[in-house]
Amino acid sequence: MERIFGIDLGTTNSLIAYADEDDTLRVVPDPETGSPLLPSVVSFVGPEEVIVGTRAKEMAAHQPLTTISSVKRLMGLGMEHVTAADRQQYAFAADEGIVRFQIHGRTYTPPEISAFILKELKRRVALVLGEEVRKVVITVPAYFNDSQRQATRDAGRLAGLEVMRLVNEPTAASLAYGLHKKNQGLIAVYDLGGGTFDISTLKLHEGIFEVLATNGDTRLGGDDMDRRVAALLLEQLPAESRRHPDVVSQAVAAAEVAKIRLTDAQSTVMELHAGSVHVQRSLTRIEFETLVADIVERTVAPCRQALKDAGLNPSDLDEVVLVGGSTRMPLVRRRVEELFGRKPHTELNPEEVVALGAAVQASVLSGREKDTLLLDVVPLSLGIETMGGVMERILERNTTIPVTAKQIFTTFVDNQTAVDFHVFQGERELVKDNRSLARFKLRGIEPLPAGMPRLEVTFMIDANGILNVTARDERTGREQSIDVKPSYGLTDEQVEHMLEESIDYAEEDVSARLLIEARNDAEGLLHATRKALANAPLDGDERAGVEATVAQLETAMQGTDYNHIRDLTDELNRVTTPLAQRIMDASIKEALERKRVEDVA
């Protein structure tokens, strides 16, 4: 049976995991560094060169506007949701519509950027396991709305993956904890990551994980703390250099390092180089905790709400589980313990637990794991706009999914052939305070006197938490045609188009990668050769031969013919072999001579 992989597409880091033949859960590590984490950073080094992960993260300080990090925060959003801090961090293509980045004369949507991260995870599996990833489970914050979920699914499709299921991160984490080994109980999962916060309460019963309530904030996490700490460093700089994206980016990186150090250390020192200016700032844990206390405090109200919606008191809980890198912070642990009145579980690595849980769910879907079943909920109420901009709720938040609700629509004037309705998600009374999901148009209605047509619209939220709308004419029983215009997402046609484009460019993608690798290898050899030439005894002919090859290779590296670069690299390797030999001999001789001197002495 084909393996299904579990992916945690995180704000800061992404991971891919699977259950092996013995049902052991494994994260696929980076083949070079062995790290399970892939930094969720995509850098467009040049118009043809895209790099993902650790090296892309290093590029952030040098090429901040063509390096995209934390793209998850912008998934499924429109330009009106973009903050001032976002504008400092990214170059956007336009002021309205869905978010689009402007990079090297092209525009990219957040799902396209996320697709680069997914492709890199796919490549990682190909290198490590020699297996092609085709089917996946991808995790999303439980509090993600419909648009954010759709955007995640689109990213999967754009990466050439079949997304079998979107699973909520806290729910996935509870699966990984193997809490089902306990027969039953009530648990809370507190998930504070780089960019999002979720709280879920669950009831466990003989392998069934029933989510009772969920709450959260999709724009709250460790990133906010980094920005806050970075401001401390930046305020020491002259005003004009504070705004430089590369300086801001460096400051944020230094802040992140300091934050992580303060998990164990009581104090640390941050440094920042901005041109000729060099600033330092020491930071104690106490000062840091005071600085970010209000950010941690923002998680409290969602926790209380999730308990209340589940009809629970903190004392009813049997377990509390911590998920997400930010829960390593002592302040967060103390606050959670205080809030729930018990010590939270921290046995599993909070950065890996979500990916491992996704792998469990992948096993369930492939039919291998038969004793576990997830019953999740929709995090936000669903409604339609009615008179006066009021939201009429058709599905309440925390309803177990999949679920359907039906609504009858009719016409207001005689012979009307189309009816529009506008769908929202959120808890507020007025639609303007909730998030618009999409506009729908029922078309081809039979011309009849006003109020006569009866059009039954079915709103179904599937097991991914994604809305599907269908309609039929109640009188004739015929399927009613319906147009969908997503408010902050891509239409199916747009995704198809992007896919076609990326297939056309797939060949180019591979070429670009081979070119980068060829250039890197050549650069390494050139560096060594120059160093050797500078202090090695070489006669005129040999030297001229090596120098000529160096010049040829340097010219070739300006071009894009990676085969040519490879050939010349091999050639340079060949002509420098005697040189290398002689350097080696020389150093041995030198060593021997020194020894003799010592002997004599």
Added chain:
Amino acid sequence: MALISTPPAEREGAMWPAGARVSCWHCGAEHPARLFCPACNALQPLPERADYFQVLDLPRRLVIDPELLQKHYYDLHRCLHPDLYQTGPQAARQASLRNTAALNRAYRSLRDPVDRGLYWLTLQGESLGADNKRVPPDLAAVVFEVQEQLEELRAVRNRNGAAQALVGEVVEARAELLERQSVLLQQLEENFARWDAADGDAATLTRELKAILSALAYLGTLLRDVEKELGA
């Protein structure tokens, strides 16, 4: 094919009207309606008009043991949930999705006594409708008193005045409202038991049920307002 090999034996077709026959989408065999085709074991879509009791495979009785309800709900999920049909044929996936959606809706409605009562009214072709807008006579006095207290509290808060004493009064009022609510819930259970025992004619029982449910709805709204003001 991801079809359940051993469907729970008790699922004999309580979800369909007695004597109903269907033909299987998978093997085409016509057979007495069951959740899984007796010939090929394929999952069948539940009938469109199944009521919530049928969906949960329970007798049509208003007094429900919460543990039994949860057991039926979980057992059905263990053989209906879309996760189990992910790699199966499209028709089985569709049936699973539809059945699960119906199951979730039915459970949400039946597990809460008030929702269960409201659903029962719709089965009788009734609804709370306009009755819901009138203050139930028994509650009138306490409702007006609490509303007055809330208004006073809001006014004092708007002037940034000392609200301590008023808050104390509202807290006391809340306790009384909760007490009344639990009495009404008790009455609701008694009404349910009489329906099940056919103790009284339907018209009387319906009238009584409507009165209890409107009083509960009224109290519910008032309690929400109280919580909001106390939470502020």
